[in-house]
Amino acid sequence: NAGVTQTPKFRVLKTGQSMTLLCAQDMNHEYMYWYRQDPGMGLRLIHYSVGEGTTAKGEVPDGYNVSRLKKQNFLLGLESAAPSQTSVYFCASSLSEALQPVGVYNEQFFGPGTRLTVL
């Protein structure tokens, strides 16, 4: 199993350009997440999805859109990139907590990351 994969690994954009980051997982996980990682700020949740066809906002959703048309894929889009979106983007996935005792969480598995620079 490949686990969680992300494409591309690196990308440089000019301000105002658009792009889509692709996350794929082959673990049949229900939940998927997009985070951004900036120096000194840890990982911050951008958007997440609890299943195919559903998406929801996280802590820092502005400037991003997402789609989950297939269970195994979660796309992150930047419609008009800004220098403030220069970051490392991580996708993650996990099993749902359904059928687990209350308070039992399943591990989030992370992808290798995409380093995005916006000039």
Place this chain on the structure above:
Amino acid sequence: GENVEQHPSTLSVQEGDSAVIKCTYSDSASNYFPWYKQELGKRPQLIIDIRSNVGEKKDQRIAVTLNKTAKHFSLHITETQPEDSAVYFCAASMGQGAQKLVFGQGTRLTINP
């Protein structure tokens, strides 16, 4: 919403000594607290986690303690080795459903030979 503070931001210890990283959280409803290790240029990976109904959990040289009353939890690494050098992140569960996490700012741990 949930806020997680992590200290220290950098930590340097001699090989064989112990390292302790501390986190505090703000939402008393948080009930799950994982710790992730991220090596340079790599993805974060879960190393240990604890639920709110447990005060301490150990896994070989790694242990996590939780004080729900004070809303803080800590990672303890004993007998540190060079391969323990990495950035460590604590996290706390956020809100209801979807197993959402709020992460601390990270601690860069360096083990000196």
